Amino acid sequence: MQRYLVRRLLAVIPTLFFASVIVFLVIRILPGDAVDLMIKSSPFIENTEEMRRQIELDLGLDQPMHMQYVRWVSGIIFHGDLGTSLIRDTSVGAEIAERVPVTMTMGLLAVLFALVIAIPIGVYSAVRQDTLGDYVGRSFAILGLAVPSFWLGTMVVILPAIWWGWSPPTRLVPFVEEPLRYLSVFVIPAAILGASLAAVTMRMTRTMMLEVLRQDYIRTARAKGLEEWLVVTRHAMRNALIPVITLVGLFIPIVIGGTVILERIFVIPGVGQLLLLAVQDRDYPVITGIFLVVGVFVILVNLMVDLSYGLLDPKVRDQK
Amino acid sequence: MTSLLEVRNLKTYFHSDGSVVKAVDGVSFDVRAGETVAVVGESGSGKTVTALSVLRLIPDPPGEIISGEIRFAGRDLLSLSEAEVRKIRGNRIAMIFQEPMTSLNPSLTVGRQVGEPIEIHQRASRKNAWDKCIALLHKVRIPDPEQRANAYPYQFSGGMRQRAMIAMSLACEPELIIADEPTTALDVTVQAQVLHLLKELTRETGAALVIITHDLGVVARYADRVNVMYAGRIVETGQTSEIFNNPKHPYTVGLMNSLPRLDGDVRFALQPIEGHPPDLANLPSGCAFQPRCQYAVDRCLAKPPELSEVNPEHLAACWVDLNVTA
Numbered sequence: 001m002q003r004y005l006v007r008r009l010l011a012v013i014p015t016l017f018f019a020s021v022i023v024f025l026v027i028r029i030l031p032g033d034a035v036d037l038m039i040k041s042s043p044f045i046e047n048t049e050e051m052r053r054q055i056e057l058d059l060g061l062d063q064p065m066h067m068q069y070v071r072w073v074s075g076i077i078f079h080g081d082l083g084t085s086l087i088r089d090t091s092v093g094a095e096i097a098e099r100v101p102v103t104m105t106m107g108l109l110a111v112l113f114a115l116v117i118a119i120p121i122g123v124y125s126a127v128r129q130d131t132l133g134d135y136v137g138r139s140f141a142i143l144g145l146a147v148p149s150f151w152l153g154t155m156v157v158i159l160p161a162i163w164w165g166w167s168p169p170t171r172l173v174p175f176v177e178e179p180l181r182y183l184s185v186f187v188i189p190a191a192i193l194g195a196s197l198a199a200v201t202m203r204m205t206r207t208m209m210l211e212v213l214r215q216d217y218i219r220t221a222r223a224k225g226l227e228e229w230l231v232v233t234r235h236a237m238r239n240a241l242i243p244v245i246t247l248v249g250l251f252i253p254i255v256i257g258g259t260v261i262l263e264r265i266f267v268i269p270g271v272g273q274l275l276l277l278a279v280q281d282r283d284y285p286v287i288t289g290i291f292l293v294v295g296v297f298v299i300l301v302n303l304m305v306d307l308s309y310g311l312l313d314p315k316v317r318d319q320k
Numbered sequence: 321m322t323s324l325l326e327v328r329n330l331k332t333y334f335h336s337d338g339s340v341v342k343a344v345d346g347v348s349f350d351v352r353a354g355e356t357v358a359v360v361g362e363s364g365s366g367k368t369v370t371a372l373s374v375l376r377l378i379p380d381p382p383g384e385i386i387s388g389e390i391r392f393a394g395r396d397l398l399s400l401s402e403a404e405v406r407k408i409r410g411n412r413i414a415m416i417f418q419e420p421m422t423s424l425n426p427s428l429t430v431g432r433q434v435g436e437p438i439e440i441h442q443r444a445s446r447k448n449a450w451d452k453c454i455a456l457l458h459k460v461r462i463p464d465p466e467q468r469a470n471a472y473p474y475q476f477s478g479g480m481r482q483r484a485m486i487a488m489s490l491a492c493e494p495e496l497i498i499a500d501e502p503t504t505a506l507d508v509t510v511q512a513q514v515l516h517l518l519k520e521l522t523r524e525t526g527a528a529l530v531i532i533t534h535d536l537g538v539v540a541r542y543a544d545r546v547n548v549m550y551a552g553r554i555v556e557t558g559q560t561s562e563i564f565n566n567p568k569h570p571y572t573v574g575l576m577n578s579l580p581r582l583d584g585d586v587r588f589a590l591q592p593i594e595g596h597p598p599d600l601a602n603l604p605s606g607c608a609f610q611p612r613c614q615y616a617v618d619r620c621l622a623k624p625p626e627l628s629e630v631n632p633e634h635l636a637a638c639w640v641d642l643n644v645t646a
Contacts, residue, residue: 216422222377223417224410224437224488238427314427314472 008306012299023291024069027284035061036282038087059086072288082292083285085278092289095274100293102172103263103270106186106193107255111248113194114201119244121198122205126240127232129210137202144199149258152192153265168266189262196258197251204247208240215239242313249305252298323350323391324528325374325496330388332366332373335381339601343369343383345552348627351496356519356529358543358560360536360575364597366552367532368418371498375415376405393495411441414489416518418501420481424473430484431457431469437491456487460517479510486518490525497522498530503538515542536579540564548572551598551608554627558634568636570613607639615640 035055056062060071075081082092125137160166168188173181212218213236221235222228260272271290278286332344344366351357359367372378373385376397390397392413397405409415414437417423424433435453438444444452450469457465460483473481482502489497499518503511515531519542522529531542539546539560546563548556548571556569567573574593595612598604604611610620619639627635 216417216419217425219377220415220417220423220433220485220488221425221436222409223375223415225406225408225440226410226436227406227440230440235425235428239425242427314429315474 005307008303012303015299016296019295020073020288020292021069023288023295024072025065027287028065030282035059072285076292082289085286086283087281092285095286096271096289096293099269099271099274102268103256103259103272105183106190106259106262106268106270107252109183109186109190110193110197110255110258111251113191114197114251115248117194118198118201119205119241122202122244123209123232123237123240125202125206126209126213127228138206141199141202144195144202147195149192149196150261150265152195153189153262156188156192157265172269185266185268189259189266189268193255193258193262197254201244201247205240205244208243209236212236212240242309245308246305249302252301253294256294256298322352324353324393325351325530326389326391327370327374328389328391330370330373330390331386332369332378332383333386334383336601341600342552342603343600344373347388347549347552347554349547349554349557351528351530353495354523354526354528355544356522356531356542358539358546359530359532359549360534360539360546361549362534362597364600365549366600367534367549368500369552370549371415371500371530371532374498375409375413376402377409377415407441410437410494411492412494413496413498414492414494416482416485416489416497416499416502419505420478420485421505423485424476424481426473429470429472430476433473434469434484434488434491437488441492452491453487456491457484459490459521460484460487462487478506479514482506482510482514483517486514486521490521490527493525494527496528496530498532500532501534502531504533504535536575548575551603552600553608553637555609555638556634556636557627558630558636562631562634566630566634568630568634568642569609569638570615570640570642571609572636573642574612607637615642 035052038055039052053062060068063071072083075083080093082096084090085092085095121137121140125134128134157167160168169181169185172185209232213232218231218235221231226235256272259270260275262268263270263272264276271293274286275290277283278290327350328348330344330347331342334341334343347366347370349357349359359370361367369378369383374390374392374397376385378385385398388398392408397408400408424430431450431453432446434456435444435446435449438449438452439446442449454465454469457469462468462480462483468476468480473484476484482505485502489499497518502518503514506514515538518529529542531538533539543560545558546556546560547554548563548569550571556563556567556572563572564576567576571593574591577591578593580590593612598608598611604621606619606621607613607616607624610616613620617640625637625639627637630636
């Protein structure tokens with residue numbers, strides 16, 4: 001088990017290297033650059049060749065790209081420093097750290113929401129295959145897949161405002177002071193984000209349950225005289241949920257993408273908002289910083305999912 | 321002697337794509353307390369479906385027990401509620417399945433699975449069930465049962481898994497054990513050990529045993545009586561020795577001729593039964609075996625033969641008298 005863990009952690013290094021190179025390059029290949037934007041948007045900066053070179057020198061953008069990369073990476077490795085925002089002159093690391101808890105809360109709530117809704121419905125749908133309940137469950141799943149979250153989010157903000165003059169809460173209070181009020185801000189966006197995840201999870205759960213319920217050992221369990229609910233929970237779900245857990249790992253990028261949109265709609269100051277602003281400003285260090293943090297997070301979650309696999313599947317657990 | 325299990329005119333059909341597959345079509349047989357009865361036949365002859373019908377484990381849909389009676393210890397299982405049948409399954413009638421590889425749950429320990437019937441039927445605590453399970457594993461001669469009970473099925477060999485299945489079936493000391501091809505998936509060397517163990521333990525506990533098999537060697541060695549099945553019907557039934565010495569149905573004769581014998585003349589090649597088992601959704605007219613039967617006469621095409629007495633302990637369903645013809 002330990003050896004396996006070390007091996008997996010070592011495998012993270014090349015993944016991170018390639019991810020960082022891609023992140024770094026792609027942003028710089030994009031048309032439009034920060035210096036242009038700065039000069040155009042600020043009345044105090046003269047639009048001269050000299051001024052431009054000065055800014056580039058200050059920001060380190062005058063150097064060749066590979067040198068920029070080395071500087072960026074060594075800053076991260078040796079100082080834990082993700083760089084400084086080109087626009088606001090603040091530490092990228094601090095900016096991200098401040099917003100991570102917000103986005104994390106929303107993402108976790110969304111995933112939790114998805115699982116709590118989807119697994120029971122998926123199991124029910126499979127156990128009652130081709131009954132009315134199954135059709136209703138599946139219809140909701142397709143609805144959840146078909147309705148885009150940006151549309152649903154917009155509707156939830158706009159319609160109640162028009163009809164009743166009500167809008168969802170957006171003001172964040174510190175979690176430690178009023179945890180419930182803090183969480184209340186996230187409930188609606190998390191539910192919207194969770195709905196699309198729930199749809200996928202439900203279908204996956206249903207498929208896996210149907211597959212498992214056909215297995216010989218389910219027949220053995222029934223032949224022992226087990227009640228059907230025990231057959232389902234003790235014998236079937238355990239085996240059916242292993243692949244569903246992996247799905248949660250795959251959710252993370254979707255969740256992060258979703259938070260960018262929903263944070264925007266619900267005016268929640270999370271990492272998504274920061275990213276959106278940074279892209280508009282071509283604020284390279286912020287963008288690359290966020291991508292890197294997200295990348296590391298996704299890799300770690302996938303690692304955790306693999307490890308949780310072991311907890312559920314004895315065959316994997318013992319081989320490590 | 322009264323029968324422990326009486327199956328009367330059992331019909332189990334499967335519905336698929338608009339056609340009806342008559343997997344079991346009017347089967348009757350008895351199992352007396354403590355005896356070993358074999359059900360023998362080719363794949364698709366309805367052996368397994370018969371066994372699953374007894375425990376009412378036929379998946380519905382697509383399967384359905386159309387009619388018949390399954391009397392176990394005086395009660396008709398087909399008229400019991402699901403809850404009442406559950407109290408019998410694993411408790412008074414236990415089943416051993418064909419594939420030890422897939423018949424055990426991969427994510428539960430062997431010990432947990434073996435002890436589970438005790439947990440449910442005797443309302444034993446998990447600890448209590450575990451202790452009894454160790455004793456059971458010991459009984460089926462799994463070495464080091466305290467350790468092995470903690471293992472998962474994939475850590476067991478096929479033979480060990482089937483021993484665990486036997487332990488599981490014995491857990492509640494059932495009156496009847498149905499073993500569906502218990503050794504088909506095992507190595508030949510292990511087959512004999514497992515069957516021997518099964519026979520020995522049922523004799524010890526006084527349980528009746530129904531062995532479902534396609535292997536006449538198994539029948540000859542372990543069964544007191546035999547039911548030969550073909551295309552969802554029993555075509556011949558009787559004492560094992562009687563059936564082997566005096567087979568009356570051409571299919572039974574065919575099965576025996578396709579079996580290698582140590583005491584037989586090596587110069588004679590084995591004679592396989594020509595043709596294929598019939599399509600159960602579209603049976604031939606008359607006797608189902610008639611298209612493959614070398615003795616078939618006109619009458620065989622016209623009307624299916626019923627089981628009739630050869631002697632009080634031996635019934636066969638054939639229009640032709642083999643002694644006269646052969």
